[in-house]
Amino acid sequence: MYSIGQVSEMFHLPISTIRYYDREGLFPGIGRQSGKRVFSEREIEALRVIECLKVSGLEIKDIKQFMEWTQEGAATYAQRKQLFEVRKKAVEAEMLELQKTLDMLRYKCWYYETAIADGNEDRINAMLPDRLPEKIQKLYDNVHK
Amino acid sequence: MYSIGQVSEMFHLPISTIRYYDREGLFPGIGRQSGKRVFSEREIEALRVIECLKVSGLEIKDIKQFMEWTQEGAATYAQRKQLFEVRKKAVEAEMLELQKTLDMLRYKCWYYETAIADGNEDRINAMLPDRLPEKIQKLYDNVHK
DNA sequence: GTACAACATGAACCTGACTTCAGGTCAAGC
DNA sequence: GCTTGACCTGAAGTCAGGTTCATGTTGTAC
Numbered sequence: 001m002y003s004i005g006q007v008s009e010m011f012h013l014p015i016s017t018i019r020y021y022d023r024e025g026l027f028p029g030i031g032r033q034s035g036k037r038v039f040s041e042r043e044i045e046a047l048r049v050i051e052c053l054k055v056s057g058l059e060i061k062d063i064k065q066f067m068e069w070t071q072e073g074a075a076t077y078a079q080r081k082q083l084f085e086v087r088k089k090a091v092e093a094e095m096l097e098l099q100k101t102l103d104m105l106r107y108k109c110w111y112y113e114t115a116i117a118d119g120n121e122d123r124i125n126a127m128l129p130d131r132l133p134e135k136i137q138k139l140y141d142n143v144h145k
Numbered sequence: 146m147y148s149i150g151q152v153s154e155m156f157h158l159p160i161s162t163i164r165y166y167d168r169e170g171l172f173p174g175i176g177r178q179s180g181k182r183v184f185s186e187r188e189i190e191a192l193r194v195i196e197c198l199k200v201s202g203l204e205i206k207d208i209k210q211f212m213e214w215t216q217e218g219a220a221t222y223a224q225r226k227q228l229f230e231v232r233k234k235a236v237e238a239e240m241l242e243l244q245k246t247l248d249m250l251r252y253k254c255w256y257y258e259t260a261i262a263d264g265n266e267d268r269i270n271a272m273l274p275d276r277l278p279e280k281i282q283k284l285y286d287n288v289h290k
Numbered sequence: 291g292t293a294c295a296a297c298a299t300g301a302a303c304c305t306g307a308c309t310t311c312a313g314g315t316c317a318a319g320c
Numbered sequence: 321g322c323t324t325g326a327c328c329t330g331a332a333g334t335c336a337g338g339t340t341c342a343t344g345t346t347g348t349a350c
Binding site for chain 1: 194201219226229246258
């Protein structure tokens with residue numbers, strides 16, 4: 001059993017954020033002791049799931065929906081599973097986009113390294129768009145296709 | 146040379162967004178023809194960089210800063226290179242976090258698959274926290290450490 | 291019994307990134 | 321010359337996800 005302050009430290013979240021989550025219904029049925037929130041293992045796991053779903057791109061109101069489903073027991077197993085399947089696909093797609101972004105960043109790093117070495121962009125411009133060093137050409141093509 | 150409408154289609158961005166970017170200074174020195182914005186290869190490449198930097202987590206005002214650097218020529222090569230290096234590290238860190246998120250999502254998918262098969266969570270709870278199937282145990286440990 | 295830290299509340303405020311709105315310009319086709 | 325479509329503007333509105341504020345309560349330490 002933890003106080004809001006302890007949870008704040010455990011998850012490196014401001015207290016105001018945790019209270020905001022509670023206000024938004026992310027801890028349905030959280031316990032109270034003389035007015036103070038009591039975080040049990042249930043709420044701790046809820047927070048782990050909240051972090052996960054947030055990173056996956058889910059909005060707070062949809063996380064609330066999920067938390068309501070967990071209150072309804074076995075009847076909502078299927079919905080809950082589907083939610084995680086959908087999030088899994090979203091994260092996989094996001095990773096592909098980040099991979100492409102990384103290629104652009106790597107290309108730009110090479111670009112400015114070269115520009116710094118040359119003192120200008122003339123030599124690079126002469127190589128564009130299809131006479132770049134092999135590895136760099138791949139990055140360039142991947143992003144400028 | 147493209148009109149704002151053509152650029153909107155090319156990048157699947159609302160016209161209002163492109164105008165907003167211009168208002169925020171993301172196309173310094175963009176051309177005009179009888180009042181209308183003219184997007185040349187310069188602005189097209191700018192938009193590719195904008196998308197990249199946005200995905201990497203950079204804010205609009207910092208992208209504006211970068212665009213100003215590109216106006217200043219060779220004097221800012223070093224700053225620009227460093228910006229991309231920093232973004233590269235940020236994206237690499239983000240990918241690590243997404244990888245962890247994916248492990249949580251995979252664990253939860255297994256969890257609900259199993260709960261659906263069993264009709265309840267009793268058998269799963271009996272396996273927790275360290276008697277899960279080997280592959281699942283790894284996901285679980287990775288997330289609940 | 292009073293000071294203090296840690297909690298509580300509702301309401302207002304903030305920020306970033308857009309979007310919408312009301313009204314105006316411009317070139318092309320009829 | 322009028323309509324139409326594509327463009328323009330500044331100002332205001334929206335939305336998510338918090339944060340801040342003013343004020344109040346509670347349990348413990350001195």
